[in-house]
Amino acid sequence: xxxxxLLSICVVLVLAAGFALAGGQQEGAGGSGEAExxxxxxxxxxxxxxxxxxxMQAEAFEAEHPNINVVFETFAQDQxxxxxxxxxxxxxxxxxxxxxxxxxxxxxxxQGWIQPVGDGLSEDFLGQFDDRLFVEGIMRxxxxxxxxxxxxxxxxxxxxxxxxxxxxxMAGLDPETDMPDTxxxxxxxxxxxxxxxxxxxxxxSWPGVGNGLERPLQGWLTTAAPASGxxxxxxxxxxxxxxxxxxxxDNHLEVYxxxxxLVDDGSVAPGWSSMKKEPARALFGQDRVAFHLGGTWMPRxxxxxGFEDVDFGIAYVPVPDGGRRSYxxxxxxxxxxxxxxxxxxxxxxxxxxxxxxxxxFQQANFSENGVFPGNQTVDTSDATWFQQRFLExxxxxxxxxxxPVSQNPATAQVEWPSVQRIGEVFAAALAQDEDYFLREAxxxxxxxxxQLERNIERAQSEGVDVxxxxxxxxxxxxxxxxx
Amino acid sequence: xxDALFNPGAIERRAKRTLLHAILITLVVIWLYPIVWMLATSxxxxxxxxESSASLIPSPLELDNFVRAxxxxxxxxxxxxxxxxxxxxxxxxxxxxxxSGYVLGRFRFPGRRVLLAALIMTTVIPRATTIIPLFxxxxxxxxxxxxxxxxxxxxxxxxxxxxxxxxxxxxxxxxEMEHSGAIDGCNFWQLFRYIMLPLAxxxxxxxxxxxxxxxxxxxxxxxVFTFSRPRLRTLGVGMYAFVGEHTxxxxxxxxGAAISIIPMMLVFILFQRYFVEGLAxxxxx
Numbered sequence: 071x072x073x074x075x076l077l078s079i080c081v082v083l084v085l086a087a088g089f090a091l092a093g094g095q096q097e098g099a100g101g102s103g104e105a106e107x108x109x110x111x112x113x114x115x116x117x118x119x120x121x122x123x124x125x126m127q128a129e130a131f132e133a134e135h136p137n138i139n140v141v142f143e144t145f146a147q148d149q150x151x152x153x154x155x156x157x158x159x160x161x162x163x164x165x166x167x168x169x170x171x172x173x174x175x176x177x178x179x180x181q182g183w184i185q186p187v188g189d190g191l192s193e194d195f196l197g198q199f200d201d202r203l204f205v206e207g208i209m210r211x212x213x214x215x216x217x218x219x220x221x222x223x224x225x226x227x228x229x230x231x232x233x234x235x236x237x238x239x240m241a242g243l244d245p246e247t248d249m250p251d252t253x254x255x256x257x258x259x260x261x262x263x264x265x266x267x268x269x270x271x272x273x274x275s276w277p278g279v280g281n282g283l284e285r286p287l288q289g290w291l292t293t294a295a296p297a298s299g300x301x302x303x304x305x306x307x308x309x310x311x312x313x314x315x316x317x318x319x320d321n322h323l324e325v326y327x328x329x330x331x332l333v334d335d336g337s338v339a340p341g342w343s344s345m346k347k348e349p350a351r352a353l354f355g356q357d358r359v360a361f362h363l364g365g366t367w368m369p370r371x372x373x374x375x376g377f378e379d380v381d382f383g384i385a386y387v388p389v390p391d392g393g394r395r396s397y398x399x400x401x402x403x404x405x406x407x408x409x410x411x412x413x414x415x416x417x418x419x420x421x422x423x424x425x426x427x428x429x430x431f432q433q434a435n436f437s438e439n440g441v442f443p444g445n446q447t448v449d450t451s452d453a454t455w456f457q458q459r460f461l462e463x464x465x466x467x468x469x470x471x472x473x474p475v476s477q478n479p480a481t482a483q484v485e486w487p488s489v490q491r492i493g494e495v496f497a498a499a500l501a502q503d504e505d506y507f508l509r510e511a512x513x514x515x516x517x518x519x520x521q522l523e524r525n526i527e528r529a530q531s532e533g534v535d536v537x538x539x540x541x542x543x544x545x546x547x548x549x550x551x552x553x
Numbered sequence: 554x555x556d557a558l559f560n561p562g563a564i565e566r567r568a569k570r571t572l573l574h575a576i577l578i579t580l581v582v583i584w585l586y587p588i589v590w591m592l593a594t595s596x597x598x599x600x601x602x603x604e605s606s607a608s609l610i611p612s613p614l615e616l617d618n619f620v621r622a623x624x625x626x627x628x629x630x631x632x633x634x635x636x637x638x639x640x641x642x643x644x645x646x647x648x649x650x651x652x653s654g655y656v657l658g659r660f661r662f663p664g665r666r667v668l669l670a671a672l673i674m675t676t677v678i679p680r681a682t683t684i685i686p687l688f689x690x691x692x693x694x695x696x697x698x699x700x701x702x703x704x705x706x707x708x709x710x711x712x713x714x715x716x717x718x719x720x721x722x723x724x725x726x727x728x729e730m731e732h733s734g735a736i737d738g739c740n741f742w743q744l745f746r747y748i749m750l751p752l753a754x755x756x757x758x759x760x761x762x763x764x765x766x767x768x769x770x771x772x773x774x775x776x777v778f779t780f781s782r783p784r785l786r787t788l789g790v791g792m793y794a795f796v797g798e799h800t801x802x803x804x805x806x807x808x809g810a811a812i813s814i815i816p817m818m819l820v821f822i823l824f825q826r827y828f829v830e831g832l833a834x835x836x837x838x
Contacts, residue, residue: 117797118794118795118796119798119799143783146793146796147796147798148796149772149776152773153777153780156684156685156688156777157777159688159689160692160697162698163780348800351800352603355600356603356604365799367798367799370799371799371800374599374800374802375599375603375800376598376599376600376601376603377600377603
């Protein structure tokens with residue numbers, strides 16, 4: 071009885087405290103612009119690893135701008151994509167927020183969720199950025215500048231070829247002289263390393279679950295398949311020269327044969343088909359594979375995983391035996407940082423927006439986090455050896471390709487078809503054979519073409535002046551920069 | 554004794570029992586492995602976790618994970634919020650569920666069937682589709698960015714199941730129980746409070762355990778209802794602080810999980826007997 075009474079009293083006390091604290095009182099999103107004291111500007115993104123850096127920078131900014139309080143909030147990326155629209159619908163969103171550059175800002179503009187920033191930025195300030203990006207559908211919408219390049223995506227490469235010097239040494243190879251240049255050489259080196267490893271280490275690791283194979287493909291396809299030169303921000307499988315989808319062609323098939331050969335040789339770390347990206351990366355950090363393809367952020371990832379001492383180098387991705395047929399075509403990537411249309415403190419929010427893109431902030435972001443700055447006035451001479459290597463590689467292998475928006479801005483209003491990620495098509499086919507790959511790739515091509523045609527027709531029915539011809543560039547030479 | 558030892562029936566029974574125990578022990582080991590793995594991982598460095606992922610022996614012990622869990626994921630604040638959230642949700646569910654379940658289960662009145670059908674139909678509505686209407690409702694009521702807002706939102710989400718559990722229980726209670734109370738002079742409220750509610754302990758325990766766990770790991774509602782006031786968030790949201798853009802802090806996440814399951818285990822140990830009875834549908838007078 072006594073125990074019951076005690077339990078009841080505890081519950082009542084907790085509830086009383088809870089409801090007293092629960093209250094119905096709402097706190098606005100940083101208070102109104104007319105409130106006394108500093109105004110609060112909230113900034114949202116998904117770079118959780120960089121939260122401490124952002125907070126530290128915010129403190130420095132606030133010291134110089136006592137009337138503005140900057141609050142950075144970070145979210146896990148998956149949750150961010152779900153919660154941002156909700157917060158905007160309810161008017162609870164941040165004043166400044168990040169959007170994935172893979173997304174079109176058009177929907178956010180149509181919903182009235184973001185506002186132009188160009189009128190709040192001087193010509194001098196805008197001149198600090200790559201002017202190729204200020205075109206309709208990229209940084210500009212309906213003639214107005216909505217965003218700026220926060221980072222330099224021409225250098226933020228995906229699918230770089232990292233090699234592990236320790237594994238090379240253990241296998242009796244020298245990276246200086248034995249680094250493979252072609253697909254066949256790569257397969258042979260992986261085979262040799264795997265044989266020498268005798269179950270202790272292997273040629274390469276990649277994640278085969280879901281879309282995990284996309285990262286390695288972002289390396290291989292850029293040397294072999296013009297139609298897939300930029301599978302991250304571009305239009306994989308689409309050939310700008312004739313407007314056809316070509317996943318089922320010889321170029322992609324050659325990459326498939328390389329990957330299938332590596333699998334058949336046993337050169338891929340065991341368990342790849344059910345492996346997620348982190349275990350695949352860990353194998354490289356543990357000196358258990360010689361190669362891993364990943365983005366420019368990999369050195370930091372290995373550090374965060376506890377493999378600070380991994381001895382690695384970065385090589386050019388091997389090309390097909392018949393020679394290079396393609397480059398890494400970086401799209402004119404869309405911006406990532408946007409100003410909420412709901413902010414009640416536009417002037418202060420613009421001040422923060424300018425600061426985020428200023429040379430000072432971007433210099434610190436480059437030095438601390440390795441983010442290549444969108445602001446071109448930033449001095450990158452203090453780059454680490456691997457950042458310099460990224461710059462060298464980008465200089466050599468990055469090209470731009472045609473952008474339909476430059477031919478007709480209205481193309482930005484046509485939704486690009488989405489059937490299945492090509493990483494998934496390749497991963498499924500690696501467990502089968504070449505015929506299976508060609509069959510699935512042909513199905514993919516057909517579905518993409520049908521969907522594109524439908525999307526263009528839908529846009530036309532909504533009054534958008536656009537045709538299939540706007541997506542075709544017959545004079546494009548994949549071996550040259552288009553712009 | 555010797556006869557019993559060599560009795561074929563006894564040997565068979567012993568063999569069966571031994572086999573059964575072996576199977577059960579294997580199942581327990583399989584069942585417990587993830588929890589033990591989580592505790593072991595919470596004491597490893599990130600490199601150790603990747604190098605000897607399956608090992609259950611951390612060496613050396615890395616206690617810093619708990620410090621990171623406590624600070625990075627704001628556990629010091631979120632822990633208190635979560636306790637408050639879970640207790641309030643469970644208290645509301647027991648009060649609303651038991652009273653509604655009593656009336657719907659024991660009494661016949663016009664519209665009862667329609668009401669029951671409507672309640673059951675709400676269980677098949679996908680949860681994801683209700684979050685926006687809930688959000689707007691809370692906004693109109695001025696409950697966004699308040700604890701009360703997310704407590705009520707979460708309660709509304711799970712209330713129907715609680716009501717159905719209580720209905721199922723009360724329907725099976727013999728009418729004589731109420732009659733005896735009425736003879737003793739109990740009024741409507743006293744019948745419920747002193748006779749029917751105490752009988753429903755197994756259901757109360759079931760609702761308590763299921764919803765404490767639910768509230769403990771709730772993510773979407775505590776997140777979207779606290780956009781403006783991150784300090785009101787709960788552990789379910791805090792755990793995502795370890796998920797980065799390119800990599801996740803798994804050992805700190807394991808430490809966070811280790812901290813957060815302790816109250817869960819206490820709740821389960823306290824209510825285990827009733828919970829089992831509730832699931833078995835037992836009724837004790």
